[in-house]
Amino acid sequence: MIQFLLNQELRQEDNLDPNTTVLSYLRNTLGKTGTKEGCASGDCGACSVVLAEVINGKLRYRSVNSCLTFVSALHGKQLITVEDLKHQQTLHSTQQAMADCHGSQCGFCTPGFVMSLFALQKNADSYDVAQTSEALAGNLCRCTGYRPIYDAAQQSCSNKPSDHFDAVEAQTIARLQAIAPQSGTQFAGKGHQAYLPTSTAELAELYLNHPDAHLLAGGTDLALEVTQFHRELGTLIYLGNVSDMQQIVETDSYIEIGSAAPLTDCYQVLAKHYPDFGELLHRFASLQIRNQGTLGGNIANASPIGDSPPLLIALDAHIQLRQGDKTRRIPLESYFLDYKKTAHQSSEFIEKIIIPKPNAAVFKAYKVSKRIDDDISAVCAAINIQVADGKVVDARLAFGGMAPTPKRASHCEQALVGQAWTQETIEQACSALVKDFTPLTDFRASKAYRQLVAQNLLRKYFVETTTASQDYLTTRVTAHV
Amino acid sequence: MSNHSAPQLSQAELETLFKTHLKTGVGKGIKHESGDKHVSGEAQYIDDKLEFPNQLHVYVRTSDYAHAKVTNIDISECLTMPGVVKVVTAKDVPGDLDVGPVLKGDPLLVEELVEYYGQPIVAVAATSHEAALKAAKTIKIDYQPLAPILDVKEALEKEHFVQESHQLKLGDSATALAHAKHRFQGELHIGGQEHFYLETQIASVMPTEDGGMIVYSSTQNPTEVQKLVASVLGISMNKVLVDMRRMGGGFGGKETQAAPIACLCALVAHLTGRPTKMRLPRMEDMTITGKRHPFYARYDVGYDDDGRILALDMDLAGNCGYSPDLSGSIVDRAMFHADNAYFIEHATITGYRCKTNTASNTAYRGFGGPQGMVPTEDIMDAIARKLGKDPLDVRRLNYYGKEDRNITPYHQIVEHNILPEITDELLASSDYYERREAIKAFNATSPILKKGLALTPVKFGISFTNSFLNQAGALIHIYTDGTIHLNHGGTEMGQGLNTKVQQIVAEVFQVETDKIQITATNTEKVPNTSPTAASSGTDLNGKAAQNAALTIKQRLIDFLAGYYRVHPEEIEFRNGQVRVRETYLSFESLIEMAYVNQISLSSTGYYKTPKIYYDRDKARGRPFYYFAYGLACCEVLVDSFTGEYHFTRTDILHDVGATLNPAIDIGQIEGGFIQGMGWLTSEELVWNEQGRLMTSGPASYKIPAIADMPNDLRVALVESRKNPEDTVYHSKAVGEPPFMLGIAAWCAIKDAVASVGNYQYHPDIDAPATPERVLMGIEAIRKQMKNA
Incomplete structure (x- = not known):
């Protein structure tokens, strides 16, 4: 059974189909039609609703796309829709x-x-x-x-x-705490079932017992299987309540991010150490998506155009995989085998992502898309180069949108390492870069454009890191300069 | 009958009220009549209506080929799927299968010949949308594939047309081109545009006891839905009622293409006797329905040393898709706007309606006008680059004159041209020339980012070019408590039409708009309506409503004059009160008196636009009652390494005559500009080699998002210039004209690109100027410089 507050009304649902989106639940089950369907793919925001939950004793409000949110995500939270804002005949x-x-x-x-x-x-x-x-x-x-x-x-x-939400905040917190997620929660409907573990151990065991289950993190991609491709997801294991996989920890040398931490939560620590990572996260889908979507999900999804993997690979991030009680750590770049194919084994899941803290290298990241915000990259580039005494001592370049997987540019790296940090070296590295990738032509961009832009981003990196008194704003087009 | 709760005011109090003005009449920036309902989620769209227990839902199975013969349709498995009630093919249509709006050519369902990828073939009705969708996927369709024509240029070369060509001719362009000192030829591809109304196509119908249909349709054209539902079912129009409260956006996409959805629903309801709804999921909506016409333009232009155009030959080839739809008028309008704001002494403009195996392209804000203007604006820039002049100077030089140089290629005289003056105004307010210099200085030192600036004009003709459509009706009732019920033939799609018409009626009766209730547009209230299109919604329906109101008002005046034995001139309505010589009475008291004295308090109103005509054989006439003008000045920042860009500032000065509602007008101008900017920048439609639309959802088709708005957006209405023609309160239409302000955005990008070549080369960039096209344009200039 899942429990949540529908504004102030406690709802308990035991036989809902876990493949039901919150949008469908609102419109079709409850007949609340204020929330609209514009695309059912998380791109237009017409279906936005707000989820409130108790964080550190206070209510935290976040917008999400109800069309991409399965009802599992409501468990233990307060769902607020447009109908709930007007209070006593007065508009909010x-x-x-x-x-x-x-x-x-x-x-x-x-x-x-x-x-x-x-x-x-x-x-x-x-x-x-x-x-x-x-x-x-x-x-x-x-x-x-x-x-x-x-x-x-x-x-x-x-x-x-x-407003009237503030007026009853204390009661709302108490009511939410009373329905805080407990281990062993599950529900089923229409032949589909969902498990809602609260600890990594519980998750590991569930996944061992249900190796065919779909792991549901933010669901911002998985939900498309249902809303766009009309498939049925038999068994879901929802990760949103696995509290230890939401932790973000900084050690002396590493940032360790629980794989189920929403991208919104990752922003602060990543932007602090890597401003370009922050910049990219601003342009990563939309806030509604980042409020749900997780760094672990973006990796496990293994899309060639996922925005975080190139950055993480350039930073030499590792992931910790877990299967039952066994864990192993691998470099992220070795996780991606081929198009949508990864190194994870049956019942194995990503527990956390381990990112080194900045060293002497200069890390920059670039996303090129038709629209600045809420678009998918034609090319995503992450460049992490260390120069000492005018020579390149280390170079890690990773690209998205250029190959069936997020991938390092190894020829290009070889052309850089050991060479003088000059325009000539950059041009040689650009020539080598062509050997690294054979990108596709599709509706986002042509092969020629992708190849040219990938080279130009390396050229831009050089301008940005070598121009005297270089000003960040004069080299990039951003929405609010 | 009488309003017992109304307070009795003294004569002095009534006089005080009389001396103040209405708060919500004409010219006031009041909010949208549904604004409070929009924000609270209470505004109902068709999908929000309560469903009936036996409601059916329809989903269509569409073609997987762009061109093919259907050899077999196997629905046997589909019929066994849970929830399926009816499976419908072309042979189930009792009446006319063709739902073409003007000309034939649009089968409701494919009979045998498939003409585009995504064409509806079989409709499945089931007890839920999901059940219908899942069942439809099980239908097996066999095809015999045929070679498709997907490219507009190929269609043009093969003379593969949906309709005959048309030509406008002024002077003798062949001779003038031959003698021109400077001359060049060019070509340009202009992309189409998905409407992306947020509410997808939808209809819901209910069979009636008379064998007819009550149809709720999200349509700009209720009468046409009525006509087509009747013809598909083989019943008379008086059995079909169409009701349309509001659309979640239209933009032209629901002018003709809402009808097939309503017809399919009605067909299912007719065959099953059950209420039926059909809503297109976004991807199906984008795949099945037509878009703005992509155009291919080629031209030959001659000009003098100053940059004045002497002669122009232009071919405009509209990609119409597989059927005529409204393409005849759309290509006409492209031709009528190829001059934009410029006098071309010798012009030959030829329009072609090319047939391709894609969805049938249709009306979209501007209706071909934007596609006609873009090549001409490109020519202005090209001339400026060749002569080393500022593009704005070339534009101003070519503007239509006031007393001479004022004949269009279709032989209409351009009257009341305010562009020269308002250009001066915008030049000054936008600091155009100062910023031009600052931008050149910036570009000289900035290694990666380049700025661009462009100021472009719009002159847009107002009226349906199909002259008979320029008519409208309205219906007003005043009830005995003094409240007013108002209907007109226009449809509300967000543009604020109902609010403006309310204000017009409020102004006539001198009562506040909260006394006036507008309900759904309904074919039983106002018959034989024209589509709400061509920016004419307020011009036509506002006048019709005004006429209805004036009819009732005249009856009231005549009654008062007789009752009080005064001259009609001694009667005045103001701010909810009526003065009869020295006596004051409230509007409510007057209505009560009028009723008791047996005065009719209901009237229709009718309006048709005067002066307009067009002789198609001679290609001459006055297709437009008047022109609306506007200007935009855009500044952009372009990344010369990636082709990405962002607009930093836009100044707009736009002409709405005497504004009926400045808030709504500014909303139309801003929204139109951003939509036009989107068309020419990030909105790219891509089909694969099989003719399948690959950009079939918002994940791949990118309309402007909030941060794409220019950082600094300054919009002003042209002041103190009411429409010299006798339009409703001397206002001007505002729906479409601002769309073409977006051309300034496209020209600004090209200006930034030109800076890479020190403004000596004209960037060769098709529309839309996606980052890829921009970067490739930059590369081409870099190559030209190397070779020079």
Whole structure:
């Protein structure tokens, strides 16, 4: 059985189909139609809802795409939808702001925007353009051109009146604590079952017993199997309550990230040590996706266009795999064998990701896509080069979008190591880079473009690391310069 | 009947009210009439309606080939799937199978010949959407593949057309080109555009006891849905009711292409007797329905030393997809806008309607106009590069004149041209020339990033070019409590039409808009409506509603004049009150009196646009009642290593005549600009070699997101210039014209690219200017410089 608060109402669901998305649950099971389906693929944000949970004794509010969220993720949390914001016949301040600022035209995307704004208001100290862009990058509006929505965000975040959620926060926390996830939780419906372990040990044992189960982390990719490809997922093991796999720990030499930690939670530590990693995470899908999606999921998914693996490989990250009681650590680059094929064995899962802290090398990462925000890379490059006394002593370059797997550019690295750090060396390395990859032509980019851009990113790295008084902003196009 | 709770006010109090103005009348920036319902989730779209216990859901199985003959359809397994109630093929259609809006050519379901990848072949009705979808996948269809034509250039060469070509001619371009001092030829591919309305195509229907249908359809064109549902079922139009409260976006995509969905629903409902709904999932919506026409343009242009165009030959080949749909009018409008804002003394503009094996392309905001303008704006830039001039100077030199140089290639005189003055205004407010210099200085020293700047005009003709469509109707009732019920033939798709029409009626009666209820557009209330399209929604329906209101108002005035024995001039309506010489009464009291005195409080209203005509044989006429003007100045930052870009600032000055609602007008301008920018930048449609659309969802098709908005966006309405024509309160249409402001974004990118070659080479970049095309354009210039 799963339990959660539907706004303030305690719901207990025992025979829901675990393949049910929160969107379908709201619209079809409960008949709550304020939340809209725009794409059912997590790209438009019309279905955004907010999940609240207790973190360090306080409520934390996060926006998610209900179309990509299976009902398992509701367990122990509070689900807030657009219908819950209006209180005693009065619009919530974020709703009022959207209406006052002419933020809706056709109105179909509006409930999703309102929910993202609501989460933004809860998380923002004051109005900030960059934070607003980040919070709303996953909500598409085809009518307004967005300017009035920025105005609504400004109105919502500049002056935050306390609302009916604040008024009952203590009670909500108590009620959520009373339904905190317990080990042994499971539910089933329509011939599908879901297990919701709370510890790594419980997970390991479940996975041994159910080797065919799908591990459900954020589900931002797995859910597409159901919503886009109309397949059935027989057994799910939900990782969102496995608390030890959500830990993020810093040691003297390493950052250790539990594989089920949402990307949003990874941001702070990665951005602190590797600003470019932070920059990339800002552009990694959308906030709704990052609130759900995990670093472990992005790796295990083994997509050639996943954005984190090239960066992690360039940083020489390792992963810890676990199968039952056995664990092993391997370099991440050896995990990817071929297109969507990895080195993990039956019932083995990624427990954590171990990333070295910065050394003398200069790490930079680049994502090239048609749209700056919420797009998939045509090419993703991570370049980590150490230069000493004018010579390259170490070079790790990894690329996404260039091969069937995220992959190092070994010819290019060989052309760099031991050479003088000069434009000539860069040009030789660019020539070598062509030997490393035979990229595809597809709807995102042509082979020729991918090859040229990959080389140009190395050239850009050289300009960025060698130009005197180089200014970060003058070398990159970002949304808010 | 009487309103007992209304407070009785003294004459002095009524007089005070009378002397103040309405808060929500014409010209006020009031919010969208559904705004509060949008934000609370209470605004209902068709998919949100309560379903019936025996509701059916329809999913269509579509073609896996772009061109093929269907040799066999095996539905045996499908029929056994759980929840399946009915499986429908072309032979089940009792009436006319063809649902072509103007010309034939659009079968509701494939009979034998498949003409595009994604064409509906079999419809499956089941007890849930999911059950219908899963069952449809089990249908086995055998094909005999045929060679498809997917490329517009190939279709043009083979003269593979859906409709005959048309030509506009002014002067003698052949002779003038031969004598021009400078002359060059060029070609350009212009991409299409997915509408990406957030609410996908949907309809829900209910059979009636008369053998008819109540149809809820997300359509811009209720009357056409009514007509086609009747013809598909083989019943008369008076048995079909179409109801349309609101669309979750339309943009032209629901002008003709909403109808097949409604027809399929009605067909299933007719065959089963059960209420039926059909909603297209996003991928199916993008695959099945048509888009903005991609165009191929080629031209031959002659100009003088100053950059003045002397002669232009232009071929505009629209990629219509497999059937005519509205392509005739769309290619016409492209031709009518190939001049954009410029006088071309000798012009020959030829339009071709090319047939390809893709979905039938359709109306999309601008309706071909944008595709006509883009090549001409590209020519302006190219001339400027060749002469070493600022592109804006070339544009201004070529503007239509006021007294002379003012004839279009279709022989309409351009009257009331305000572009020269408003260009001066925007030049000044945007610091164009100062920024031009600053940008050159920046580009000279910035190794990777390059800035670009462009200021481009829009002149857009307002009216349906199919002249008879320029008509509208409205219906107003005033109830005895003084509240007003208003319907008109237009449809609300987010553009604020209902709000504006409410304001117009409010202004006539001098009551606040909260006294006026607008309900769903309904074919039983207002019949024989034109589609809400061509930016004409307010021009036509606003006038019709105004006429309905004026009819009732005149009855009220006549009644008061007789009752109080005063002259009609002594009667004045203002702010909810009526003054009869020295006596004041509230609007509500007047209505109560009028009712008791047997005055009719209901009226229809009708309007047709004057002055317009077009003689197709002579290719001459006045297809447009008037022109709307606008200008955008865009600044962009381009990464010359990757081709990525971001817009840093945009200044817009746009002409809406006397604004009916500045908030809504600015919303249309901003939204139109961003949509136009998206069309020419990140929105790329890609088909594979089999003719399958590969960019069939928002993961692969990228419309602008919030951070794509220029960091600094300044939008102003042209002030103090009401429409000289007798439009509703002298306003101008605003739906489409701002879309083409987005061309400034495309030109700005090319300006940044040109900086790589010190502005000596014209970047050869097709639309949309994706980062890939931009980088390849930069590479081409670098190569030209090397070779020079």
